[in-house]
Amino acid sequence: MTEPMTLPRCCAALTAHWPLPHALDNVVLVSSAFDPHQLAEGDFQHCLIEPPASIQRSVAKRQTEFLAGRLCAREAMRLLDGRQHVPPIGEDRAPVWPGDLCGSITHSTGWAAAIVASKQHWRGLGMDVEQLMSSERASRLAGEILTADELQRMAAGPEHQIALHVTLTFSLKEALFKALYPLVLKRFYFEDAELLDWSHDSRARLRLKIDLSEEWHDGKELDAQFSVRDGQLLSLVAIAK
Numbered sequence: 209m210t211e212p213m214t215l216p217r218c219c220a221a222l223t224a225h226w227p228l229p230h231a232l233d234n235v236v237l238v239s240s241a242f243d244p245h246q247l248a249e250g251d252f253q254h255c256l257i258e259p260p261a262s263i264q265r266s267v268a269k270r271q272t273e274f275l276a277g278r279l280c281a282r283e284a285m286r287l288l289d290g291r292q293h294v295p296p297i298g299e300d301r302a303p304v305w306p307g308d309l310c311g312s313i314t315h316s317t318g319w320a321a322a323i324v325a326s327k328q329h330w331r332g333l334g335m336d337v338e339q340l341m342s343s344e345r346a347s348r349l350a351g352e353i354l355t356a357d358e359l360q361r362m363a364a365g366p367e368h369q370i371a372l373h374v375t376l377t378f379s380l381k382e383a384l385f386k387a388l389y390p391l392v393l394k395r396f397y398f399e400d401a402e403l404l405d406w407s408h409d410s411r412a413r414l415r416l417k418i419d420l421s422e423e424w425h426d427g428k429e430l431d432a433q434f435s436v437r438d439g440q441l442l443s444l445v446a447i448a449k
Contacts, residue, residue: 276320334387
């Protein structure tokens with residue numbers, strides 16, 4: 209793939225691919241590996257990306273996450289329809305996408321990605337990547353992330369899947385928030401949604417437990433998908449037109 213410019217040493221090649229198990233039409237996903245230790249002075253200026261003040265004051269890890277995520281977002285939009293645009297940060301800390309597009313940016317240890325689509329085809333996209341939790345951390349955080357019903361379902365399952373179950377629930381709820389927040393403009397939290405079920409073909413089903421709007425109400429269900437590779441879990445909630 210031809211790069212629009214030479215990338216800084218802190219970011220690997222921008223790759224357009226589909227790292228999830230179930231392909232979606234009319235969607236572009238671009239990812240890049242990154243290394244904060246390779247961030248150099250002038251990298252933002254070289255990439256023609258203006259970092260907000262909060263990023264300028266942050267540590268190298270956060271700066272590189274932001275730079276890699278915005279490079280992925282710009283490349284995804286270029287591949288989608290040819291435009292050159294870097295989504296700024298809004299007052300709510302979320303990326304501000306062009307009015308005719310929806311999208312999502314995510315990053316974890318050493319990896320960033322962005323996904324975009326036209327609103328002619330998709331209403332909302334929420335993507336989240338997380339490092340798989342250890343069993344100890346998952347057990348410690350389960351009560352903060354899972355509802356009572358989710359805890360009961362987890363307890364009924366195999367013990368060796370607890371870490372995956374908690375990480376998946378956390379990531380899917382983050383993806384759900386990213387997909388829905390631009391549509392409802394209301395914040396909601398872990399206890400306001402639940403993971404109903406997930407399967408070994410990497411499909412999942414979520415249900416809202418709160419009224420966010422007339423359409424997005426208590427009991428509304430949504431589909432999701434996920435993948436696990438190299439110790440990271442990637443989740444996607446896509447809301448079709």
